[in-house]
Amino acid sequence: MINLSDIKDPSFLNDLSIKELEELSGEIRTFLIESLSKTGGHLSSNLGVVELTIALHKVFDSPKDKLIFDVGHQAYTHKILTGRAKDFDTLRMHKGLSGFLKRSESIHDIYEAGHSSTSIAAASGMELSKKFIGNGNKVIPIIGDGALTGGMAFEALNFLGGKVDHQPIIILNDNQMSISENIGFLSNILNDIRSKNSYRKLKSNAKKILPKFLRRFSSKVERGVKGFLTSNTIFNDLGFSYYGPINGHDMKELIKYLEIAKKTNRACVIHVLTEKGKGYKPSEKDTIGSWHGVGPFDIETGVQIAKKELNIHSWSEIIAHYMINYAKNNEKFAIVIPAMIGGSSLNRFKELHPNKIFDVGIAEQLAVTMSSGFAISGVDVFTPIYSTFIQRAYDQVNHDVARQNLKVVFGLDRSGIVGADGETHQGLFDIPLLRHIPNMTIVHPRNPVEAFKLLNYAFKVNTGPLAIRYERGNEYFDFSDGITNEAFDKPEWEIINKGKEVVFLSFGSMLERVKAEVLKQKLDVCIVDAKFIKPLDKDIISYISDLDVPIVIYEESSLLGGFGSAVLEHLVINKMDTSKITLMGIKDEFIEQGSKDLVLKELNLDLTSIIKKIKEVI
């Protein structure tokens, strides 16, 4: 029995037998289940790669050999083996252990991610760098079958394939799941390889039929035999040596084939079959991704501890509720979504309208351009993409959708501070990213009814592209109240509280909280809801400017090129007074993980800081 907290680095694995390594796998699984039941985290992906990660650290010499985990959400065993078990009680918390790889955390964290499908591309650069830095160590991207659906992974395979002077060892961690079931033809191809599964049987037969004198060269022969037996996969066609499929929970087999790959002098793909969620019944059975990322849960019952309160729903659920209704009443309607049906709360939509939702895999660019195809054909289309992931599809939004002024409605989920996922997932850049694109409308509701009216505007009134932002967080809404048919008839802001001493100009749910506090404290504040972030409401800007009082502009978003900048641009261009403006928002920095409340407080962007600022400028 190894005390996981005593592990300093992976070198101790060298002295362990296969049996001891298997025992270690069991211990790590138990640790992960117990620890994540308290903190939450990416459970299933990590339970699936315990043996694989141990085998990788046993065979390769990290950090000289470079393990590059795609996305990085499945690297918990790697964290344990590199001396971080003791920090797991702070996993994904403010100033705690990151849920992804973090170069500042460990010399073994070679490359950071959070967004998917980058590992083979990064590995390509590291391979080519060897020419300049004279380093002969191995570069080992570890990519899931889900992440392999991302365009950049294909582009990198295309680039690397057949290059004889480069030897990255690509580990394909195939659990047949992205967050939920994997999709697409590549997934069929992998299934096909898996189901033929002839390789191992043939291999053992081949061994038997080998003459005795050849058997002692078995490893070399095996390579030849395997090369022959498995030369017809897509990876061979792309110019890689292919090994597999290998049982990702069989330590002996894993080590054997990783050793073989280590000695090859060609770029190779090792196809490892793993079971997502292995070792914990509820996560093993999961097909819709409920155990991909979890909050704290009860180990015995498998029930997640966060209580669902009556009529309190996440923003994703509220938007999904609207979409179910819209699909019911509109024949020509499609949702195009890149791999986030669960996260976007669209499982119910999929059950009710399976023919109206298209999961394209982890392929944001495809989702956006495909949506332009729907729009140009006269089909209403909703394209939900987390704010952070729309970064992947800037040119598609600009060139394919907005330039042709097509009516695609983008749902920018998780706009603003996102909490535990941290730096890579913050929704802080979509306003600067989209604001300068002609034809683009950007909206952000402050409550569910406003959201419905904005969506009615998006589908029924507006004729071009529109992005509706919504937050990570919950709102009160009684679904039995139905969905209003009312739509805004033009882009207008709204004064939601009259006042004369100071103006508070913002958008989103913070407005409701500021209003409640202003009323409570009897402050004389004019509160303006800029639900249309673009276009600006020039009349209201003139009105508040004429009040000649301080104006506080607040956004839970990057200040650089953000909403406040837009207002300032307008004032400057129109030679209006800018001297009374105060901007509150995210400065020129990446924001770390932590609960939303805590992070906002630290940034002086929480409710208390807003009220303080309002009082300060009066």
Ligand SMILES: Cc1ncc(C[n+]2csc(CCOP(=O)(O)OP(=O)(O)O)c2C)c(N)n1
């Ligand atoms: C660009 C991008 N889009 C979406 C996501 C959300 N996401 C995180 S993990 C994941 C599934 C990854 O599946 P796979 O690579 O097979 O890994 P597994 O969790 O199954 O081990 C998705 C879609 C992301 N991280 N990056």
